[in-house]
Amino acid sequence: MLSKPIKEMTILEKTNMAYDLMKDDDAVKGQAAQVETLLEKLKSEDITVAVIGQFKRGKSALANRILGDDVLPVGIVPITSAVTKVRYGKRQAEVHYENGVVEPVEFERLHEFISEQENSNNELGVQSVELKTPSKFLKNGLTFVDTPGVGSYHKNNTEVAYEHMKESDAVIFLLSVDSPINQIEIDFLKNTKEFAAKFYFAVNKIDVVSEAELKAYTDYCGMLLKQLMGKDDVRLFPVSAKTGQGIDDLKDAVLRDCKKNTREIMEASTAKKLADVINSAATQLDFYWSAMNLEYKELDKRFAAINKTLEDVRSKADACEGNFDVHLNEYKLMLSETVKDLFGMEYHYEIDTVRYGVIDMDREDFLKNVDDLCDDLTKTLDRILLYREENAYTVCHRINAINRLSRNLRRIRDSLTGERR
Incomplete structure (x- = not known):
């Protein structure tokens, strides 16, 4: 029995409650992991500030100006094709791949890894690039993120940008005086405001227009942004990533809010993300x-397909002669995709970090882990799908548990969305 009504709970209490409800149910294991991440960020007050917007607005150049360090490559063609995360520390760069491998690289x-020309459609399987730099902007623990631009010819860039906007707590939404706000930007902004709690609207390339032209642009954008955001206190920051004009005003506003209103920003951001x-x-x-x-009959067919995949995994494992950590991660990704294809369900695996050049697993451990992986998937699918289950009590118990879980999660969601209306 709850100690107090959900509507009286804090955001932290609601997030904890959602995690406790989901953590032991295999059907929502992936979502439980996401809620756990929200809890960790909320408790540590680790704010993620992302630069987002349409392609070729100058996001990477603006990010370099804000950081005071030319850590991000820029160019006349779309450069950023993967999410780049920047944190405070001694200057270093790492490429994080989807299969768990982490490779240190020179700036x-x-x-080679985030340029659309050199890594077209992310053929290298880059999940993100993580950088460290001793920037004063990051000194108090901010995570700064440069995202791919939306709306370019490269569909993968737009998909990555849309996916990562869900992780942002505060957003620098970049516009440019050489183009009015268009439908691509409007749609992206509408989606982004469902996840981020704080917005800073930067208008780039002010060095190429007159004061009168800039005023006309900002008046028009300000009016439209107030309508889109549903508020009257929208502020625009005219900047030039080329000359540095206006950058300090933007930086000061972000740092001031992140210092004075950290808890407010994190709670509002967590509420949005938890509802999603x-x-x-x-x-x-x-x-x-x-x-x-x-x-x-249909379940038999799909379980036969799963078993065939598991046989293939075991066969591939027997033939492996090295890179065991990497191969184990790749099998996890393959099995997760297979479950999704056959049953429409997300099956969550933790992908272990594999440091480039470091060997942590021998062949014997690898083969045992593969067997455990395959056995666990079979048992879990049997259990959650009640495959060939003849015990009526077990079936009824499972149905009641799912109904109870759905009902309690909806109560939390409704309390969150009610707060935001």
């Missing part, structure tokens, strides 16, 4: 019900 080589994760969990449970209610 001069970054374009709960919606995702509800969708996942719908897919779960659909899969669980398949006819036995």
Whole structure:
């Protein structure tokens, strides 16, 4: 029984409650991991500030100006094709791959991994690039993020930008005087405001227009942004990433808010993100019900396909002669994708970090881990889908548990969305 009504709980208490509800249910294991991340960020007050917007607005050049360090490559063609995270510390660069490998690289080589020309459609499988620099802007613990631009020819860039906007707590939304706000930017802004709690609207390239032209542009944009954001206190920051004009005003505003209003920003951001994760969990449970209610003939067919995949994994593992940590991560990704294809369900695996050039696993451990991975997937799918389960009590207990989980998660979500109206 709850100690107090949900509507009286703090954001931290609601987030804890959502995690406790989901953490032991395999059907929403992925969403539980997301909520756990929200909890960690909320407790540590680790604010993520992202620069986002349409391609070729000058995001990377602006980021370099804000950081006071030319750490991000810039160019006349779309450069940023992967998320780049920057934190405070001794200057270093690492490439994080989707398969868990982390490779240290020289700053001069970054374009090889985040340039659309050199890593087209992310053929290298880069998950993110993580940099450290002793920038005063980052000294108090901010994580600064440069994202791919939306709306370019490269569809992958837009998809990455949309996915990462969900992680941002505060956003520098970059516009440019050489183009009025367009529908691509409007749609992106509408989506972004569902996740980020604080917005700073920067208008770039002011060095190429007159004061009269700038005023006309900012008056028009200000009016439109007030309508889109549903508030009257929208402020625009005219800047030039080329000359540095206006950068200090933008930096000061971000740092002032992140210092004085950290808790407020993090709670508002967490509330938005938690509501989205709960919606995702509800969708996942719908897919779960659909899969669980398949006819036995269809379930037999799909379980046979899973078993064939598991045989292939074991066969590949037997043939492996090295890079065991990497291969184990790749099998996790493959099995997760297979479950999604066959049952429409997200199956969450933790992808272990593999430091470039470091060997942590021998062949014997690798083969045992592969066997455990395969056995665990079979048992979990049998359990959550009640495959061939004949015990009526077990079936009823599972159905009641899912109904109870759905009901409690909806109560938390409704309390969050009610607060935001």
